[in-house]
Amino acid sequence: MRWYRDNGRHDLPWRSTRDPYAVLVSEVMLQQTQVDRVLPYYEAWMKRWPDLRALAPAPVAEVIRAWRGLGYNRRAVNVHRLAVTVVEFHRGTLPVDAKALRGLPGVGEYTAAAVRCFAGEERVVVADTNIARLAARAVLGVSNRRDLRPMDVRGALEGLLPMRGAREHNLALMDLGATVCTARAPKCDVCPLVTMCRWRSAGYVESMRMTALAPKFETTARFARGRIVDALREAPAKAQELREMLPERHHANVEKYLEALAADGMVVEQGGVWRLPE
Secondary structure, three states: OOOHHOOOOOOHHHOOOHHHHHHHHHHHOOOOOHHHHHHHHHHHHHHHHOOOHOOOOOOOOHHHHHHHOOOOOOOHHHHHHHHHHHHHHHOOOOOOOOHHHHHOOOOOOHHHHHHHHHHHOOOOOOOOHHHHHHHHHHHHHOOOHHHHOOHHHHHHHHHHOOOOOOHHHHHHHHHHHOOOOOOOOOHHHHOOOOOOOOHHOOOOOOOOOOOOOOHHHOOOOHHHHHHHHHHHHOOEHHHHHHHHHOOOHHHHHHHHHHHHHHHOOOOOEEOOOEEEEO
């Protein structure tokens, strides 16, 4: 905690609030997206839709357009669905109890725990990637959290939870994992846990898990779907027009991509023309 007071990322805007909606928006945006990239989107989003009552009546197309550049566009649709659900069934106030949160669109175990802890200051484990990596190394002596069962990582983190101040404790672990105990180049010389780290005392044993080479992003369906959504942000288009703007390797799968996007509520087809849902 002394390290966190001196080195923590205290200036992040979502850390200065206990508003469950603001915390939820930040957590959804931060999923697989770097903090520096999220900051301008978060600030613009909260200015445009400061609460769930403002977001719920917004056209889905506008929500998707506002998400442009963050990737994983399904997250934007899920936040909008959540807003509609909360306005209809919770009088516009995001609940902070576990059961109600998990029943909302797009809210998984981690996001529910983050809202409960960072907005509700509840004493719960918040096991994001950085925190789980830190627990695997410092407490369990393993370099890669994927070499462990999730229940073992959770057990290690539960053993670290203080009786009071769980919010600041989890934020401290998160920042330590993000800035010091990083995945590829941990800065053990400045880590406040260096004397208790079991991974260090074990000689920094590397993971036995083989890391598969990731395919080039341009070859993936996610790339193609993202390009399609980007094109429809600008104007409606026919399937053939969308096919022509994609690399040739994706041409045969355009209809499949469009069907998947439609199933996720991100595009609609009207008279042979595809568009964002209004």
